[in-house]
Amino acid sequence: MSQTFPISVTVNGKAIEKSVEPRLLLADFIRHEVGLTGTHVGCEHGVCGACTILFDGKPVRSCIMLAVQANGHVITTVEGLATSEDNMHPIQNAFWEAHGLQCGFCTPGILMTLVPFLEENKDPSEAEVREAISGNLCRCTGYQHIVDATLLAAKKLNEVTE
């Protein structure tokens, strides 16, 4: 029997207490232990960005972190963006309106990358948006609609704060 460690993690505002094996990846903890399957797992080696979450407010890859390392930390997943089913985050609405997704596999990682990016960059250029999503792979959209959706999201976010 291998060792397990008790951990307590805040996920989308909720305190979660579990015992985990140290080799459990954070992405698998989120999906299988917490039951939040919005965080997707594509490559498991940090390349595709599908598993991106916010760790203490900053975007990181959850597939190349251990769940034990999240002990005492605050995590936000894509499920934490909307306040309710009819009250989506402005970036989610923008992705919907501008066709920022097709199959949706990459979308959670892209949103979790862009939410902090748009907080720091209120009026990004197209080139800046492309660089911001350079660490996220999408096999469907060709990226153009993702860029359009992001620029629309920036506009929406500015309207919200005005």
Next chain:
Amino acid sequence: MKPAPFEYHAPTSLEAALELKAQHGDDGKPLAGGQSLIPAMNFRVAQPSVLIDLNHVPELRHISKPNGAVHIGSMTLQSTAEHDALVAEHTPLLHEAIPNIAHPQIRNRGTVGGSLAHADPASELPVVALALGAKFRAQSAKAERWIEAKDFFAGLFATTLQPDELLTEIAFPTKTPNTGYCFTEVARRHGDYAMAGLAAVIELGANQTISAAKLVYLNVGDGPVDAVSATANLIGKTPDAAAFKEAGRIASQEDMSPYGNVHATPEYQRHLSAVLTERALAKASERAKAAK
């Protein structure tokens, strides 16, 4: 894939971390940002029996500039160093290089010391460390020593750190007068490992000729490649296009032996390195002239 089982330790002081390293030696793998180690464990290319997680060792996260060098604790995040004012002002080469390491999501976990200890020949930081003549502080439970950059890297993914040692701090010399620095690389997509790239340092003497130079390349050998013939040939020359072109030719033909990879043949890596040399030297000498 998932990592094989291992024993996990999360020491909360440097003393405890060094004690664990002494006890487990080569079997005890330090876990820094995990951005290289955990992918390798997921693939089971790496199957360490013991992990020593350094993320709870506060002594290893710091940036300061005591005298003539910016000292960076090994566990300092790449993203912290990227946005640090001391780094930006006093070690412009390091400041320019860091945004080329992977993507923001990776730099938010990856550490300065982890990248250097990993010693990937395609990495940016080893090139910067060698170009600036950085010093590496290695500590064990019994002793400590400072290692020169040229003695730290020991081939593909290898360093001269001993089984009981941890890399605890790196000292990057601060910029000097009449000297210009430039880091540049070419990757297929921003954030990917580069196909070629270099750090260039150029110092202009009293008569506006080149009095010192350094050219260090990534991904064209077993570690950061110091182009000694090309730099020797630059000394005493006027910093002009002809001199820079010749430096690129010598560096790419004589100083390096690229392996090539799926994205670039060795010939293409040599070609890129030569072109980037010209650009980097032009930029560095412009900056040297402005750095009076």
